[in-house]
Amino acid sequence: MRVLLIEDEQPLAGYIAAGLRKHGFAVDVAYDGRTGLEKCQLNPYDVVVLDRDLPGVHGDTVCRHLAAEGTSRVLMLTASGAVADRVDGLSLGADDYLGKPFAFTELVARVRALGRRSAPARPPILRAWDVVLDPARRSAERGGLLLSLTPKEFGVLEQLLAASGDVVSAETLLDKVWDENADPFTHAVRITVGTLRRKLGDPPIVETVIGAGYRIASCPSD
Numbered sequence: 001m002r003v004l005l006i007e008d009e010q011p012l013a014g015y016i017a018a019g020l021r022k023h024g025f026a027v028d029v030a031y032d033g034r035t036g037l038e039k040c041q042l043n044p045y046d047v048v049v050l051d052r053d054l055p056g057v058h059g060d061t062v063c064r065h066l067a068a069e070g071t072s073r074v075l076m077l078t079a080s081g082a083v084a085d086r087v088d089g090l091s092l093g094a095d096d097y098l099g100k101p102f103a104f105t106e107l108v109a110r111v112r113a114l115g116r117r118s119a120p121a122r123p124p125i126l127r128a129w130d131v132v133l134d135p136a137r138r139s140a141e142r143g144g145l146l147l148s149l150t151p152k153e154f155g156v157l158e159q160l161l162a163a164s165g166d167v168v169s170a171e172t173l174l175d176k177v178w179d180e181n182a183d184p185f186t187h188a189v190r191i192t193v194g195t196l197r198r199k200l201g202d203p204p205i206v207e208t209v210i211g212a213g214y215r216i217a218s219c220p221s222d
Contacts, residue, residue, distance in 0.1 A: 001115045001135075001155075002026045002176050004045040006036035006062065006079070008054050016049070016107070023108050024138055024151050026179045044175050045072045046115045049107075050094070052078035060092055068091020073114035077102070092119030112136060117185050126161035128216045129205050133161055142200055153196045154178055156189070160206060169213035176214055 003025045007013040010031060017027045028043065030036035033054040039167060040048065048066055052059035059076070066074050076094040090097055095117070096110050112135060116124065126133040133140040136160055140147045149157065155177035159168055170189040174182055193214055197206050207217045 001046045001112070001158075002028075002044065002045050002047060002179070004028050004030065004036065004039055004043070004072070005049045006030045006033065006054065006059070007049070007051045007053075008032060019104050020111065021151075023110065024135075024154055026155065026177055028180045033059060033062045033159055036062055039067065039180070040069070040072065043180060047075060047111050048072045049075045049077050049111065052076055062102055063092045063094050072213065073117060075107075075110055075114055077107070109136070126158065128161050128165075129207065129219045131157075131161070131200070133158055149196070149199060150192075151190060152188075152192045153199065156192055159199075160214060163215065165216055165218060167209050167213045167215045171212070201222075 001024075001190075003020060005013055005017055005020070005027055006201070007016065008031050013029050013031065017029050020027045028039055028045075030039050033178055034056045036048070036050070036054075037057060039045075050059050050062060050066075054062065059078070063074055063076065073095045073170065074093065075096045075098060076092075077098050077100065079100045091108070095114055098107060098110060124134075124136065130143045131140065133154075133205075138154065140149055140154060140157060156173055159173055159176050173189050177192075193206060193208075197204060200206065205217050207215050209215060
């Protein structure tokens, strides 16, 4: 899942970004509203975690723009936690509102829940063949045996399972699983898919569609 964090307090932004990455999110960071809006024009984000009191372009203005675009879910994260402030933030178009200070586990749960509400909505547990993936617990297994996956391998498998057999392009995987620091001209996606295939074992379930991308193969029992 790709997340944009817009937070002007750089130490706090670093803490939040590092914590979200540990939970498997691909995270980009902007320290002001204008940069945040520019990043949203360049990259597809599932969730934007937005501080309200931002320099340059205020968080309220950013929220209105994002709500009008309708392409990303917005979690407003701010010290203004009174009921009136929460109502005001939601009326601006935010999908959720979390006051500071906050429990990090709650932030992770809320971001993940908003990601599931992205169109098309995805189920909380993803399954295909004998593979079961639980994004909330960061666990994946095949045939009842736990898979030891890197964050990128887990993210690729999550995207392929969520596509329900549709082809997912390498560009989409790069957008969803890697952050803005990824070099689009590397073979990172191909290499990660290769190691994921080896860990998944036989029979192989990840197909390459030449010139298009990757997909989960149809299960013989379907």
